[in-house]
Amino acid sequence: MPSRTCSYLPQHVVGFAVDPIHVGTGRSLGHIDLTIVRDPVTQIPKIPGSSLAGVYRAYAALAMEEQRAQAGNQARRPYYPNCAGQGGNAGNEEGGHCRSRDCEICTTFGFARDGAGGFAGLASFSDAHVLLFPVATRIGPVWITSPDALRQTGVAPPANVDDDRLYYNSRRQQQKPLNLGWLLLPVEPLNANAALDGLKDFGVLEYVRARVGLVSDKLFSHIVNSNLEVRTSVSIDPQTGAARSGALFTYEALPRSTVLAWTIICRNPAHFTIDGQEVNAVRSCANVLDVVKRAHPYLEHLGIGGMGTRGMGRLRVLHPPLEGSNG
Ligand SMILES: [Zn+2]
Secondary structure, three states: OOOOOOOEEEEEEEEEEOOOEOOEOOOOEOOEOEOEOEOOOOOOEEEOHHHHHHHHHHHHHHHHHHHHHHHOOOOOOOOOOOOOOOOOOOOOOOOOOOOOOOOHHHHHHOEOOOOOOOEOOOEEEOOEEEEEEEEEEOOEEEEEEOHHHHHOOOOOOOOOOOOOOEEEOOOOOOOOOEEEOOEEEOEEOOOOHHHHHHHHHOOOOHHHHOOEEEOOHHHHHHHHHHOOEEEEEEEEOOOOOOEEEEEEEEEEEEOOOOEEEEEEEEEOHHHOEEOOEEOOOOOOHHHHHHHHHOOHHHHHHHOOOOOHHHOOOOEEEEEOOOOOOOO
């Protein structure tokens, strides 16, 4: 019998942008042709959970397929591309999700079916939010965070954060005002050992942790939006491989070395059935998480979001640590 010990397991995930990341809205705004998705309330750029779920599904299916091919298992249908992607037409044997209770991908990520009987999937994904955002200053990069950004990751923020201040531990004696991009702010010491320890537990590098600055939530949104990467590029004609005339476009992206955080909820398969039968492929919350985590090495190499062919989107998972890596 499957274990019934937990009903769900939350897993915080923290990732480091190896490249700029562009998860677009497909809309233009002002002088930006391709804008990125923002939280409607805070206006801070984010990666929607639905985008994360799609990418995790594709990469986990790739990982399962590699394993199936290596084992020479002809008995089971390919995980990739069938069980990855959008699912295709119901009843189409050629493609689409297998929708089997024996399939790690379809049970973990769910499937649709015409009429009744779809399955929501055992894993669900929050939006990825900006935890630490790199800003150029007079003394080099500083990674900005805010009380809300820490709280959403389960890290306790320091109390009493005033607006229009930068809390930062300068390595120099006196705390002179510091520029964050174009904004000059008075500096006060950052007394936030609990928060900094929390970042250490999430695998954030020492170099970054030594350069963390804290600002209020309101200021955080302002600073992030004023320091996004904005690039102008030219679109390429796929027929000729040459630039299309008049095809300059401008797009924005989260800059390289942004630290993002999201939460994956893994539900206990024992509480669900598919076609009235118990779920076979995964037997516990931990099993579901194991399937999900298979996507992590691929996130670093294949990336997320648009313009991967322009060297964008690679995201290195810092936490939880990859299997077989140290720490
Ligand atoms: Zn499947």
